[in-house]
Amino acid sequence: MRRMPALLSALIALMLASLTVGAAHVDLRDIFSDDRAMLVLLESRLPRTVAVALTGAALSVAGVLIQALVRNRFVGPDTVGTAEGAALGLLGVTILFPASPLWVRMIAASLAAMVTTWLFLGVIRRLPAREVMLIPIAGLVLSGVLGSVVTFIGWQTDLMQYVGTWLLSGEFSGVIAGRYELLWVAAGAAGLAWFAADRFAILGLGEQVATGLGLSTASVMRLGLAVVSVVTAMVVTTVGMIPFVGLVVPNLVSRVMGDNLRASLPVVALSGAVLVLACDLVGRLVIYPYEVPAGMILGILGAALFLWLLHRRPAHG
């Protein structure tokens, strides 16, 4: 497999670039003699770089899972109400228990995200199976409705500025040491999914085939639901939702190497990390020394990639 080394090299190169780019000058060659450079590196650059990579990887894996759960390629954790659910949970905690510690907020966000994603799964169960486009549309409607609810409550309680950071502009400029570590939980959850990769791949073959092969579809659905929700909730809590990664990366990888998830999930994770790192870097460079949010760059690039995907003919393997 030659894809992994290529992706790994790209990842390392982008991470090194991400460590050196920024308003404060940091030369990686003399960090050991320069205390200030070391401080910037450890407190800001490294956390940011790691946060970006973890976010891209975890969201892409979550995208694969939600697509396998609903058996439809045109959905991602940002289009089925999961992110809005997490925001709703955060909002609820912020209003009801303003002084609650981080772990309470994290659990509330995850649980609320699970509930709304479960709601989505319940809605699409009742849709006619042949209408492929109804599923993404149902997801967009659900996230639209939930988003309005969040916005409404946000206005009423004067918490709009929080809502904005959770849902509107996913970006990494605020990441410093001590403020991003939750993303490791997201990455851990995504990593857990790899151990059940075969199960998710079989579930993707349809309930009928999965049952025939002796899979307990309900428990695999629950696991998928939990991973997607936890990943999304952690991302929403720490950096705000990043659009398109969870939709585009799984599609690109599936085009090239298919849906044998045991083999493709690592590639999905690496590609997601590379894509978001690249977008974050572009966002930091285009109007240097100011920044454009990575989420915005992804919105543009992701939409373009997606259109290209829709129009490309399937390659013969």
Added chain:
Amino acid sequence: MIQISNLGHKIGGTQILHDISTSFPKGKLTALIGPNGAGKSTLLRLVGRLEPLQQGAITVAGHDVARTPTADLARVMAILGQQTAVASRLRLCELVAFGRWPHHQGRPRPEDRTKVAQAIDAFALSKLKNRFLDEVSGGQAQRAHIAMAFAQDTEWLLLDEPLNNLDMAHARALMARLRDLVDRQGRSVGLVVHEINYAAAWADHVIAMKDGRIMAEGTPDDVLTEAVLSDLYDAPISVGRHKDRPLVLHHA
């Protein structure tokens, strides 16, 4: 043996199956025939626990379908549904390999790989095995699905219209394989067929269904008669003989 007792089934208030009691004999090839909407697929899906039981009982080789864990049943019977369209982009060899999953749960042993290779070979898929499912023809995809069920290598094999999309040569090859499974490996097979002559030529036992009930069952000679078939399909049907087996003629 598959034992079905007092099976009833409703979908949305409509009674689809009416108090069915029958059995699929062990070590035989059983063909399920009947007009569209007779309830053949529903019956097979209930046996294959793809649908929850509402009324009655089914045992497969002594395992109560309602109580046995689905993972255990997957080592006793393999079932191929009527709808095989999948949205997954798997290579044909990966699909077939999933047939072994009930036996190894993700850690394939050498014997699993051998069985997969045999199944790929048996259905003439060697040249296509690295193609993606969405990049082969309907009949080729169908053969891959049958090969997956074969690779599962279970005592019982249940197939709903496996001849769908297959050309005459591949259809005959499949029937010959099934015969071989029954005669030489002591397996039992149940399949739904629409082309009666495949049942006439290859089956040991025929079950004829109409309107959610069993109209007739027995050997091909007993069931595939002008009287039964004309009644079953509400059309005059003549039956001749060929090589000492019934031959159903549809150009009246």
